[in-house]
Amino acid sequence: xxxxxxxxxxxFGMLHRSLALIFLVLFPVLGFCTEPEPWQFGFQDAATPxxxxxxxxHTILLWVIFVIAVFVAALLxxxxxxxxxxxxxxxxxxxxxxxxxxxxxxxxxVILIFIGIPSLRLIYYMDKVDEPEITIKAIGHQWYWExxxxxxxxxxxxxxxxxxxxxxxxKRLLEVDxxxxxxxxxxxxxxxxxxxxxxxxxxxxxxxxxxxxxGRLAEVWARITKTGNYxxxxxxxxxxxxxxxxxxxxxxxxxxxxxxxxxxxxxxAKADASKNNPTKL
Amino acid sequence: MSDHHPTGLKRWLFSTNHKxxxxxxxxxxxxxxxxxxxxxxxIRAQLATPDGGFLxxxxxxxxxxxxxxxxxxxxxxxxPGLIGGFGNxxxxxxxxxxxxxxxxxxxxxxxxxxxAITLVMxxxxxxxxxxxxxxxxxxxxxxxxxADMAVDFVLFGLHLAxxxxxxxxxxxxxxxxxxRAPGMTFHKMPLFVWAMLVTAFLLLLSVPVLAGGITMxxxxxxxxxTFFDAxxxxxxxxxxxxxxxxxxxxxxxxxxxxxxxxxxxxxxFSKKPVFGYLGMAYAMVSIGVIGFAVWAHHMFTVGLHVxxxxxxxxxxxxxxVPTGIKIFSWIATMWGGSVRFSTPMLFAMGFIILFTIGxxxxxxxxxxxxxxxxxxxxxxxAHFHYTLSMGSLFGLFxxxxxxxxxxxxxxxxxTLSKIHFWVLFIGVNILFFPMHFLxxxxxxxxxxxxxxxxxxxxxxxxxxxxxxxxxxxxFLFILFHTLRYGKKAPAxxxxxxxxxxxxxxxxxxxxxxxxxxxxxx
Numbered sequence: 110x111x112x113x114x115x116x117x118x119x120x121f122g123m124l125h126r127s128l129a130l131i132f133l134v135l136f137p138v139l140g141f142c143t144e145p146e147p148w149q150f151g152f153q154d155a156a157t158p159x160x161x162x163x164x165x166x167h168t169i170l171l172w173v174i175f176v177i178a179v180f181v182a183a184l185l186x187x188x189x190x191x192x193x194x195x196x197x198x199x200x201x202x203x204x205x206x207x208x209x210x211x212x213x214x215x216x217x218x219v220i221l222i223f224i225g226i227p228s229l230r231l232i233y234y235m236d237k238v239d240e241p242e243i244t245i246k247a248i249g250h251q252w253y254w255e256x257x258x259x260x261x262x263x264x265x266x267x268x269x270x271x272x273x274x275x276x277x278x279x280k281r282l283l284e285v286d287x288x289x290x291x292x293x294x295x296x297x298x299x300x301x302x303x304x305x306x307x308x309x310x311x312x313x314x315x316x317x318x319x320x321x322x323x324g325r326l327a328e329v330w331a332r333i334t335k336t337g338n339y340x341x342x343x344x345x346x347x348x349x350x351x352x353x354x355x356x357x358x359x360x361x362x363x364x365x366x367x368x369x370x371x372x373x374x375x376x377x378a379k380a381d382a383s384k385n386n387p388t389k390l
Numbered sequence: 391m392s393d394h395h396p397t398g399l400k401r402w403l404f405s406t407n408h409k410x411x412x413x414x415x416x417x418x419x420x421x422x423x424x425x426x427x428x429x430x431x432x433i434r435a436q437l438a439t440p441d442g443g444f445l446x447x448x449x450x451x452x453x454x455x456x457x458x459x460x461x462x463x464x465x466x467x468x469x470p471g472l473i474g475g476f477g478n479x480x481x482x483x484x485x486x487x488x489x490x491x492x493x494x495x496x497x498x499x500x501x502x503x504x505x506a507i508t509l510v511m512x513x514x515x516x517x518x519x520x521x522x523x524x525x526x527x528x529x530x531x532x533x534x535x536x537a538d539m540a541v542d543f544v545l546f547g548l549h550l551a552x553x554x555x556x557x558x559x560x561x562x563x564x565x566x567x568x569x570r571a572p573g574m575t576f577h578k579m580p581l582f583v584w585a586m587l588v589t590a591f592l593l594l595l596s597v598p599v600l601a602g603g604i605t606m607x608x609x610x611x612x613x614x615x616t617f618f619d620a621x622x623x624x625x626x627x628x629x630x631x632x633x634x635x636x637x638x639x640x641x642x643x644x645x646x647x648x649x650x651x652x653x654x655x656x657x658x659f660s661k662k663p664v665f666g667y668l669g670m671a672y673a674m675v676s677i678g679v680i681g682f683a684v685w686a687h688h689m690f691t692v693g694l695h696v697x698x699x700x701x702x703x704x705x706x707x708x709x710x711v712p713t714g715i716k717i718f719s720w721i722a723t724m725w726g727g728s729v730r731f732s733t734p735m736l737f738a739m740g741f742i743i744l745f746t747i748g749x750x751x752x753x754x755x756x757x758x759x760x761x762x763x764x765x766x767x768x769x770x771x772a773h774f775h776y777t778l779s780m781g782s783l784f785g786l787f788x789x790x791x792x793x794x795x796x797x798x799x800x801x802x803x804x805t806l807s808k809i810h811f812w813v814l815f816i817g818v819n820i821l822f823f824p825m826h827f828l829x830x831x832x833x834x835x836x837x838x839x840x841x842x843x844x845x846x847x848x849x850x851x852x853x854x855x856x857x858x859x860x861x862x863x864x865f866l867f868i869l870f871h872t873l874r875y876g877k878k879a880p881a882x883x884x885x886x887x888x889x890x891x892x893x894x895x896x897x898x899x900x901x902x903x904x905x906x907x908x909x910x911x
Contacts, residue, residue, distance in 0.1 A: 151831075
């Protein structure tokens with residue numbers, strides 16, 4: 110059963126990629142992108158295994174719905190043409206055909222089972238990560254994000270850079286003053302809550318979107334496979350500056366991450382310092 | 391003996407006649423459609439280019455605009471048009487009843503809408519305005535997010551609109567149960583009446599839940615209760631459950647009457663009875679029943695348990711089956727028929743194609759895993775505008791062109807109305823199709839300004855909005871043209887395909903109909 114679904118995914122993936130080539134020729138996109146692109150048609154490039162799996166399922170879904178929509182439209186237009194009053198002046202009086210009614214009930218059920226099985230598997234896969242190596246906490250505020258690294262005793266606020274203060278090359282409404290820094294290829298647990306109204310922590314390239322609800326602590330996870338600057342936004346209306354509280358995540362190598370933690374004065378950095386120089390503590 | 395026929399104020403303000411009240415509802419719906427459309431225009435002007443476009447609204451006022459747009463279109467355009475307007479006019483005519491069961495209740499149903507819309511509109515302009523979006527999630531809608539009275543105005547307005555809907559629903563159910571002409575069993579009832587019956591039950595069962603939710607919000611805001619205040623033991627997510635337990639049946643409330651209209655129009659202009667009549671009727675019943683068991687698919691990102699996500703994914707996908715039965719039965723009704731492309735038929739066929747697109751993107755969104763990425767992006771906006779702005783709205787126009795000869799006694803111009811159809815069809819597709827791309831790329835909903843990468847498709851959408859606007863202005867001209875210059879309509883302008891009872895009475899339908907009860911064989 111498992112192999113069957115892998116095979117199906119591969120098949121649809123190949124179909125999709127070969128057609129995507131045509132789009133690439135028409136709308137050249139160079140390499141891997143960590144942000145939305147002008148005139149983009151589909152998802153942002155996947156930077157986590159979760160988003161890759163979402164992409165796989167969506168590819169299947171897109172083909173299924175594309176075929177259904179085209180089939181219905183074509184059948185409708187053909188029927189309108191074939192049975193136009195000029196071609197068919199005397200209407201039939203047929204109003205029942207048990208066989209065809211059974212067919213158009215059963216086939217959709219089969220299609221739904223076909224997409225339901227990989228869909229359920231995805232839901233359970235996305236839910237939790239077994240062994241998180243790093244935990245961070247994103248707390249929504251009107252209108253900025255506060256980040257905590259509870260294991261490191263680090264916390265800071267992250268505000269959007271106003272359009273007037275942007276440096277050349279920075280992206281309007283996406284760049285923040287203090288981005289989150291995370292290591293690549295690490296299981297990261299992201300907890301989120303809110304200090305006031307409901308916000309939503311969403312980073313499309315990671316396949317993450319989790320509402321930040323006051324009084325609740327929700328959990329999502331990511332294992333980011335490529336370094337770079339990633340962007341997210343608030344996805345739940347939260348008042349006047351809802352559009353202006355972006356999320357910027359700088360994904361770096363493990364060494365650079367440890368260095369950053371040290372600079373920030375994380376707990377581990379302090380512990381390491383005391384190990385090397387015990388008398389100072 | 392001449393019938394009692396009041397005139398002037400007595401006729402319209404104190405009306406107890408289902409046709410007059412239906413006409414009032416239709417006028418109300420058209421007027422509010424212009425207001426709600428003006429808000430859409432503001433949205434698309436704001437989003438045409440990055441950094442505020444041509445309008446440069448501030449964030450709060452933009453939120454007020456989208457809130458008003460949503461509430462008006464749902465509660466004051468689609469519902470009054472389809473249920474109050476066409477329902478009032480044609481349910482009694484189609485079942486051979488002289489009027490609705492409770493004529494005075496019918497009157498108050500309509501007139502409650504006037505204070506309701508007044509309060510909702512005032513809510514947009516008092517203090518900083520109600521910028522909660524139509525879902526009104528606390529704590530944004532609590533005093534924490536909206537300290538002044540704006541949200542209270544909206545909530546009381548919705549209470550009145552809800553009371554109006556409830557009274558209407560009770561009236562329809564009683565009428566349909568008790569006042570069918572002799573011989574018209576449930577299984578011989580026209581599909582529009584079936585649609586209205588299911589709609590009325592959905593209203594009856596869902597609106598009180600909304601009323602409960604917003605009453606709790608009112609007491610939270612004004613009387614120091616803490617139902618939705620997490621810091622005092624409440625839970626904001628409780629409101630979302632209550633809201634969507636109403637909100638999901640509500641989307642079927644907005645589309646089922648259109649399903650009914652489409653069935654009659656397809657059958658009429660194919661000169662063939664509806665294919666699979668019983669399947670069609672019970673498909674609507676099952677859509678209504680399942681519609682009550684899928685509400686949390688609007689809440690996939692609030693942090694539900696993973697098993698809950700799995701259940702709501704599966705339950706939601708099940709709805710595709712009865713919907714598919716309806717789509718295929720409509721096509722099968724045309725198959726073998728003698729099809730004429732009059733304007734109502736064009737709208738019905740446009741409805742089938744565009745509603746199918748909105749339906750299949752609904753199947754995509756039903757998958758919790760994928761929805762977590764698409765939730766609150768423009769993909770969702772595209773999805774529900776395909777089902778509403780092309781589904782319910784096409785249903786409204788379809789019903790308008792189909793029944794205006796019966797309502798006004800005058801024929802519309804085929805040429806003008808076909809121009810209207812094509813301009814609207816092209817306009818809405820240019821307007822809403824690019825939103826799928828924006829949503830996949832990650833553009834969030836309810837944003838007054840967006841990163842520059844989203845500029846291209848937003849500009850295309852705004853151009854589509856201009857075309858749609860042009861078609862709407864043109865529709866108002868057609869309305870004027872029909873009433874002023876339209877040719878006199880015969881009792882049945884559509885020929886043998888139109889076999890329901892409303893075509894047996896004169897056009898325009900006389901003030902009193904069915905003085906002698908019709909009998910159904």
